[in-house]
Amino acid sequence: MKAITANRLTDGRVIYRTEQGHWTPHLAEAARYPADDAGTALALAEGEFGVAVGPYLIDLDDAGPAGQKWRRESIRLAGPTTGTTHVLAADAGAR
Amino acid sequence: MYRYDEHDTALVRERIEEFRDQVARRMDGRLTEDEFKPLRLMNGVYLQLHAYMLRVAIPYGALRSEQMRTLAMIARKYDRGYGHFTTRQNIQYNWPALTDIPEILEKLADVEMHAIQTSGNCIRNVTADPFAGAASDELEDSRPWAEIIRQWSTFHPEFTFLPRKFKIAVNGASDDRAAIRFHDIGLQIVEDETGQRGFEVWVGGGQGRTPRIARKIRDFLEPRDLLSYLTAILRVYNQHGRRDNLYKARIKILVDSLGIDAFRDEVEEEWGFIREGELSLPEAEISRIRSFFSSPRIEGQTPLPQTGPAAFRSWLDVNRRDHQTYGLSSVVISLKPIGGTPGDATADQMDIIAELTERFGFDEVRVTPEQNLVLPHVRNEDLFAVWEALSAHGLATANAGLSTDIVACPGLDYCNLANARSIPIAQAISETLDAQGLSETAGDVTIKISGCINACGHHHIAHIGVLGVDKRGEEFYQITLGGAMGTDAAVGEIVGKGLAGDDVPGAIARILHHYKALREDGEDFIDTLRRLGSDAFKEAIYAELAA
CATH class of the missing domain: 3.90.480.20 (Sulfite Reductase Hemoprotein; domain 2)
Structure with missing residues (x-):
């Protein structure tokens, strides 16, 4: 299965496209497309302006991001793996 | 300033x-x-x-x-x-x-700062020796020259759309701490036989996917000719640089293809047209810029502290550098706590450093190419107070120049171009080396990690380099040995096949243990490596993996 992801225009945060054609920061709310339909959905997203920057397709399985780019997409989804205390502390009060 | x-x-x-x-x-x-x-x-x-x-x-x-x-x-x-x-x-x-x-x-x-020319195919931020104006081995302060180049290159209309980005570094000391041989143009301040100061000019150095040590294009350039000569180099590059291929667009590729002699001929010809024109630097303007960069003068000449807690003594031994003025020292503020993210500083830490800069540092602090900070001018009698304040905020790790002073790019945790993570590997190496006592016992050794071949982590010029690669969705790391950034510039050689991330810290620890077993009296890691060759270390890297 595939999903469409992008970065949010205002702040660059990772977002995913929903069934309704909106954008969400939660992968669980993302629309999932069979590979054959994904290109059409992506073309639609690429034709829209205002919310998302650089939409593209990612591979998914039941556990989350899959395929050759699974690590990159897992990091986009969950944040840096650096685990430093200052990042964790700052996340708690993130804007 | x-x-x-x-x-x-x-x-x-x-x-x-x-x-x-x-x-x-x-x-x-x-x-x-x-x-x-x-x-x-x-x-x-x-x-x-x-x-x-x-x-x-x-x-x-x-x-x-x-x-x-x-x-x-x-x-x-x-x-x-x-x-x-x-x-x-x-x-x-x-x-x-x-x-x-x-x-x-x-x-x-x-506060007189900006983000201009920190990206794009223009002349980027000019870099220099972080100990400029303070170093005991300095011939001349490189900062006024870097500032003159900054002013000339900012919004330079002719050089805003170059074939590719362009980096210039200036060094005024005998030790090359600005890595001038790995810049598009490197300038070394030298003195000729009559005592006149000028520049040795290097061109075509760089890292990335095609690492090159710069070639010397000129033995001596008079200071007044600096901007006209830089302009001539950039014009030749702007005209002949490859705009058709991103990977062949840097000046190093042009110098490769023309050869340094033909490239020099082109530059000299262009220079002949412009040398005596408006780009000739007046002595009054050089003096005006120099006047912003005076080093501090101090009353009294306090010697170095001879007592204090062991941790302070250790920090002095490792992080303090001799200053050109007796009674002053330069100190490295390590941004490499064991297991931390190389180069990161919290807002609170930055505030503390600002306070120390103001109170004890003659209002100057520098950023180093090793991702640390430097207080270039500290009175010897203030060293203990500086150390105490740094200690209280996790900034007094005594590892400047040692194996846990690891350089790392942001890697796949942040960067859109990266293939593999850098920071977690640096953190794991740092913890492993520290746990095995190698930070203290393996002496001066540079370890640098890049998460892709663009080499922002400078792995090519590390004694031990680590390059992250992606193989069908899995991270692997190639080890390189023998790189160096200074006057002994060298590009590290890849040693064997890539390692899984979990195997990298152990492999590097084994390299350093092997070095300790093989070193002769007073021999640094890089000297042992050069004496024995990288093959002597290959077995150490892979032995345990094969077992």
């Missing part, structure tokens, strides 16, 4: 208003991303994995306390409470909102 004049102030403020308008037009749809991207990049704004990234220029790595305080405020108010100091002596913020960036740029402009 240099202070903005009315021209600097005006052009920075005008650029902010321009960018504010560009952001507004992007938000309301008048600009597409394709139209906006080159505009944001000209202002140091990248779009990374999770957010925008803002790269702020720190010319030749030099900051005043009020500038450091502003960097802290920006980290606290607009980011996530920290910033990342880079190998090019800049700072990057990893989480700013695009809509906040015009306001951030205003705050920067209030």
Whole structure:
């Protein structure tokens, strides 16, 4: 299965496209497309302006991001793996 | 330090208003991303994995306390409470909102800073020896020359759209701490047989996918000719550089293809046309710029402290550097706590450093290419107070130049270009080496990690380099040995096949244990490696993996 992801225009945060054609920061709310339909959905997203920057397709399985780019997409989804205390502390009060 | 004049102030403020308008037009749809991207990049704004990234220029790595305080405020108010100091002596913020960036740029402009020319195919931030004006081995302070180049190159209309980015470094000491042989142009201040100062000029160095040690294009360049000669080099590059192939567009490829002699001929011919023109530097202007960079004069000459806690003594041994003025020292503030993120500093840490800069540092702090900070001028009688304050804020790790002083690019945890993670590997190496006592016992050794072949972590010029690669969705790491950034410049050689990330810390620890077993009296790691060759270490890297 595939999903469409992008970065949010205002702040660059990772977002995913929903069934309704909106954008969400939660992968669980993302629309999932069979590979054959994904290109059409992506073309639609690429034709829209205002919310998302650089939409593209990612591979998914039941556990989350899959395929050759699974690590990159897992990091986009969950944040840096650096685990430093200052990042964790700052996340708690993130804007 | 240099202070903005009315021209600097005006052009920075005008650029902010321009960018504010560009952001507004992007938000309301008048600009597409394709139209906006080159505009944001000209202002140091990248779009990374999770957010925008803002790269702020720190010319030749030099900051005043009020500038450091502003960097802290920006980290606290607009980011996530920290910033990342880079190998090019800049700072990057990893989480700013695009809509906040015009306001951030205003705050920067209030303290004479900006993000101009920190991206794009232009002349980037000029770098220099972080100990300039302080180092005991210095012939001449490189900062005035770096500042002259900064002013000349800022918004230079002819060199705004070069074939590729262009980096210039200046060094005025006998030790090359600015890595001039790995820059597009490297300038070494030298003295001729009559005692006249000038520049040895190197060209075509660089890292990335095609690492090259620069070739010397000129033995001696008179100071007045600096800008005309740089212009001649850039004109030849601008005319002949490969715009058709991104991977062959840097000047190093042009120098390779023409050969240094033919390249020099072209430069000299161009220089002949412009040498006596408006680019000739008047002595009065050189003196004016120099006047901003006087080193501190002190009353009394206190010797180094001879007593104090063991941790303080150790920090003095490792992180203090001799100063050209007796009674003063330079100190390295390590941004490499064991297991930490190389180059990161929290807003609170930046505030403390600003305070120390103001109270004890003659209002100067520098960023180093090793992603540390330096207080270049500290009175010897103040060293203990500085150490105490740094200790209280996790900034007194005594490892400057040692194996746990690891350089790492942001890697796949942040960067859109990366193939593999760098920071977690650096953290794991640091913890392993520290646990095995190798930070203290393996002496001076450089370890640098890049998450892709663009080499922002400078792995090519490390004694031990680590390059992250992606093989069908899995991270692997190639080890290189024998790189060096200074007058002994060398590009590291890949040793054997790539390792899984979990195997890298152990492999590097074994390299260092092997070195300790083989070293002769007083021999540093790089000297043992050069004496024995990298094959002598190959078995150490792979032995345990095969077992």
